[in-house]
Amino acid sequence: MNRPQSDAQLREAIMMTEYQSAPTGAQKSSHIHGASQAGECVIDIKKLSLVFETNDGPVQALSDINLHVNRGEFVSFIGPSGCGKTTLMRVVADLEKPSSGTITVNGMTPEQARLKRSYGYVFQAAALFPWRTIEDNIALPLEVMKFSSTDKKERIRKNLDLVNLSGFGKKYPWQLSGGMQQRASIARALSFDPDMLLMDEPFGALDEIVRDHLNEQLLKLWAATKKTVIFVTHSIPEAVFLSTKIVVMSPRPGRIHEIIDCDLGPDRPLEIRESEAFLKIAHQVREGLRLGHSYDEVHS
Numbered sequence: 001m002n003r004p005q006s007d008a009q010l011r012e013a014i015m016m017t018e019y020q021s022a023p024t025g026a027q028k029s030s031h032i033h034g035a036s037q038a039g040e041c042v043i044d045i046k047k048l049s050l051v052f053e054t055n056d057g058p059v060q061a062l063s064d065i066n067l068h069v070n071r072g073e074f075v076s077f078i079g080p081s082g083c084g085k086t087t088l089m090r091v092v093a094d095l096e097k098p099s100s101g102t103i104t105v106n107g108m109t110p111e112q113a114r115l116k117r118s119y120g121y122v123f124q125a126a127a128l129f130p131w132r133t134i135e136d137n138i139a140l141p142l143e144v145m146k147f148s149s150t151d152k153k154e155r156i157r158k159n160l161d162l163v164n165l166s167g168f169g170k171k172y173p174w175q176l177s178g179g180m181q182q183r184a185s186i187a188r189a190l191s192f193d194p195d196m197l198l199m200d201e202p203f204g205a206l207d208e209i210v211r212d213h214l215n216e217q218l219l220k221l222w223a224a225t226k227k228t229v230i231f232v233t234h235s236i237p238e239a240v241f242l243s244t245k246i247v248v249m250s251p252r253p254g255r256i257h258e259i260i261d262c263d264l265g266p267d268r269p270l271e272i273r274e275s276e277a278f279l280k281i282a283h284q285v286r287e288g289l290r291l292g293h294s295y296d297e298v299h300s
């Protein structure tokens, strides 16, 4: 669902700065990373369904979802509007509760994982606080977690550098382009070094050239940080370019139609999009979307 930047979204950004207990010193990194190792399952979803009760009756947003995500994977959710991509990501982030089924994140409930700061969340709109500079936006989770001011400064510097925004820390969000704002919100999500990055169509509102550039940067960032990434998109080329695994979803009710491995290797220049291997996977995703979607239903 397209959720423009709103008070609710800013509130959610604040809610995600909640934490279970103030970790201190050396305790911090083990507290955040948990005990997990490479190749280990970080998200395990079994028979999960979610029904929204609305004034017009129940809406089955997710039905019988089964999904397994390993540490270090880049997993995209793709599908037509209303198929439940955002809802599924919000369940992982503990922003929605499932009606039935089970889910673990880093071996914990989503709530425990949120409180242990297992993930950083990047919204569709950058959700930066307009009255704070870019560095102060990045500092927000660190302030709530009571990082020392030296540690805070170093993390701001490192993460600005990671998203190529060194030198822009003192600017306000409105002084930056849309692409730069999104990079700043990625830096904020990464500031406390979470295991996982949850990204809800972060580049959907940007023009294609900027988007290509950010996709390249995101791949580099992913390779450098080795984070597990969950990424919502409507774009087939974006999903194929970025992912190790593509979850094709279909609507009414929202469900997983197919899970496609995307084994293009770690080295992916933009030109890879013209390669036979890339086009083959893109075709498979398009077919999956077509088969999982009845176009007649959309207009009924």
Ligand SMILES: Nc1ncnc2c1ncn2[C@@H]1O[C@H](COP(=O)(O)OP(=O)(O)OP(=O)(O)O)[C@@H](O)[C@H]1O
Binding pocket: 001, 002, 052, 053, 054, 059, 060, 061, 079, 080, 081, 082, 083, 084, 085, 086, 087, 088, 254
């Ligand atoms: N808070 C809510 N209350 C009631 N219904 C909701 C709520 N959030 C989502 N829905 C409904 O659940 C279904 C799935 O919505 P969701 O936003 O997850 O889809 P999506 O695939 O992310 O869509 P889009 O691509 O348009 O962002 C839709 O029918 C939507 O209208």
